[in-house]
Amino acid sequence: MFDGSLPGPAALADISDGELIEAITGWAGAAAAAQARLLAAVAERRRRAETTADADPVRTRWACDPVDEAAAQIGCALTVSHGRAVALMDTAVTLRDHLPRLNARFLAGQVSERVVARIVWLCALVVDEQVWAQLDEQFATAASTWGTLSGDKLDTAITVWIHTLDPDAVRRAATAHRGRDIRIGGRDQAAGTTSVWGRINSLDAAIAAARLKAMVNSVCGEDPRTTAQKRADAFGAVFAGAFHLSCLCGKPDCPVAAVPDARATSITVHVVADHTTLDATTDPTLHGSDDTPNTDAEADAELGPEPVPGPDTEPARAPEPAHSAHPSTANLQPTPPTAEHTAPEPQPQADPPPAPAAEQPAPAVPARPAVILGLRGAVLPPAVLAEVLTRGATVRTVADPRALPVTPGYRPTTAHDEFVRCRDLTCRVPGCDRPALGADLDHSNPWPAGPTHPSNLNGKCRLHHLLKTFWEGWTEQQQPDGTLHLSTPTGHTYTTRPFSALLFPTWATTTDPPTRPQPTRPAPPPSPGRGLKMPLRQRTRAENRAAYITAARAHNALQAELDRAAEHAAADKRRNIRRKTAAAIDAMKQSLDPQSDYGDDPPPF
Template sequence: MLFIAEKTSRTYTDDYDTVEDTEAAWKSAAAEISLASDTSHGRASNDMEIGLALATRLPKVAELLLGGQISEYIARRIVHRTANIIDPDVLATVEAYIAEAATTWGALSVKKLDNAIDVWVNRFDPAAVRRVRVRVRDRGVEILETKDGVTEVLLRLTGADAALYWQRITAMAKGVCTDDPRTLDQRRADAHGALGAGFFHLACQCGNPECPAAADDDGRASQVVVHIYTAAATLDAQPDPLMDGDAPLPPDPGQPRSDITLVYPDGTRVPLDGEPEPAREQESTNDGSPAECRPTADVQQEPESENEAAETPAPCVPNPPPGILVGFGAMPAPLIAALIARGAPVRHLTAPGTDPEQRYRPSTALQEWTTARDLTCRFPNCDRPAQFCEWDHTTPWPAGKTHASGGKMYCKLHHFGKTFWAGWTDSQAPDGTITITTPTGQTYTSKPASRLYFPTINTTSAPITTPPPTPTPPGKINHIPTYRKRNHAKQRAYRINAERKLNDTHVAEWNRPPPF
């Protein structure tokens, strides 16, 4: 943290001439720290705040951290809970008491740790206590983990809105016929897709062409453009009927199972109702590989005859590769097949040509191809989906060419930084590999994310000739209009003062004279 603080202090100062200068210096430093520490830009910016606070506001806490007497997490919580103290003398007093007790806080829970810090903040500066506000201020929507094509979404709503929401999705879920294979909860979940497409009904999946609810499109597959990138082989996959409805029932324990045999790694075959059979040598093909393709300790049916046992089973066929819904992880092939079956259009990408396009803005085909190749912002450690990014000429136009080998996707932050932050430059290879050079001369590489998910697909485009990259000049930031009212330090001070004012009632109660 203190190394980060030193780097920040050498790069950033609040005394720049313009607001844009200070913001560019802060974000440029955050980008360098993000690359060096292999973290996101937001985490790097937060580490800069923590490091500066330890170096300039809380030297005793920093000393405990350097000596290994407290953990980094405890130091972070101390910085956070004391951030609203603006009087240096009060801060020094609070820090002295905290530093004396902090070495015993290692086993505390998060809530108890915050309370232990707040005891001293509240004693000397009640207006600086960081309180949990009314729960309604915490309402929002969060996209959580995505696994096997299913994404968890967390909603925090007011009670009235939650009642309306539940009433709506339940009514939509019950609007299909009784032959729909999905459970009520599955239909409630699918109703969100229809709502997202702008529809208030759910299409029935009973498969009956005479069903009136099946004839109405709910827009989940046909109305809204959602880019799912996949290999051509995935388009031949079939929907999985077991994705809907209740889970299959386990076998009846009382049912005879004499036709089931357990096969162990050494070849021993054990009928579930009999004694172990002697191990037999595994048959091999001409190339020495096993003739059978089965997992060890798997459950298999006993062959009915010797001829059947002698037959070589069919080779294992790999499953179709999944698709990628950028920002939400992998989409299994059966889910993509189900979308196509419901009317989702399939559009094949057009590979870029050999010659550059003779204009500044890329064509729709080039934009789509570059988006599919990159999948995310190309700056290392940035996961912004490419469809929300901007097409960037690696060598600035007009010297740079509008071509797949000379352009990539950058999010707005990193596109702005590459263009206006002093000392930054990048170069690009025909396969999409980006080499980024920082103002201090450090280099980092970034490869297209599609190479991780589709390693067999060749995304290399034709080479082009461009001038060597040149670093962004220092004064370029001054050529853009000012759109911020406060620099980084003033914005932080404004937030602290606003939060302190929210504690006016608490301070008045704390300072109320007796009788209480």
């Protein structure tokens, strides 16, 4: 692959355009071949996991079964999520066991990863080995020419063969009612907005429309928001349990302005923020239409903030790190310290000395965006956070990590819990981005050998917590700043740092060593019946997959019968319409051209 047959980066500047295109094509094939070999290794790891399951059938019903353990190792190695690692194993096994000819073309770099991934996805409901063999033959012949097809055309080309050989295996779109769903979609980090889309039944839609309309009309006419903006704000207020929308007119005599903002007072939403973000001012342009003329307040806002006081003013008291327990902000780091040195004394001279440094305004410290805990790192701009704070959100200070004592028992205190979750933000296993807000707090060195203290606690999602607790060979070491060194049964070690260290680099998360003596006894060895404490699945992974395929194929077969019945009914309806139309036309012709009866008389001339 890297044997010199293809030009490397150093040689690209000296080759012609034609040779450059050849290099691009060649390296694309090399990338496909490399990915195929990666999947071959993944398939072998899956085979070994299944061998482990066969040797110990009890573990196939573990909530964290042998496939999960294998996926965790792959996720650490590739820094991908657990779901992505499981999907890679499924794709690799399908290629190895059911599509060997296509896999050979993939290994040769003749088929792209995109085409292979779509084929495997669309063939997921095939169960007959003879059908697999026929599909493999067709795909191996045609797939090398499918790389130029768009996504829809590629799916059509694959589905045609599946429909020809196994109609019940064709993936069908769910019916409109069965497919109802509400999704929190893509985020615009700069604007602090998130798309919401979905499909609900018509009764719920009518209820939602009436509720939103009533809330939009509950504010006074001086509210600066447009109808669309009020409707969007009412959407969030509804989920906070509100029946009325808080008015933003700002008038003291407005009766609706006294209605508290349910988003800021009713629901707890943790937001991690820098201290300067708490001091940010609201943005008057957040509401109203784009063509609204600027008011005096908006004109003043465009002039920028007041200059920061110089050194001649009273120094500000260094704030403590803060954190929010309401739909507000969690300030996790103090303001960066300002320089404490003063300018040197000016030497006597004839010319007047330059203006003292105190008269020069200090540059303003830019406010960093906040991060919403539990929403996979959604960013909240300072202006939006400032508005939530003005509407009643609560700010609470996170304890200084150096002041957190050791808890004598197993469960951490509330202060420990808040600090560790805000420090880690996500599960600490490489590739896993499940929020720490709903994760477990795990003792890095098992208790009681390891203390219940932030220096020995980190957040893990339930799956990875079970993995580290019940599967042999998973160990870790944690540094006082939260850095975690995770070792797998294969002897590989992966290092992760708290996510807050990247987002808030000036926040000191290092905890002092415990002040009092710790127990010197080691952690007890795993007991023989330890595995009995592992939560169990109701069905094994293989049983779940078989049940899903059976239900999907049955649904497809039923839907095909309904489609055929609908086609027959539509054809009968069309025939009846044509028959009635023909009869009506004949009747009309007869009425327009009646047959004259002259009897025995000759026709007149």
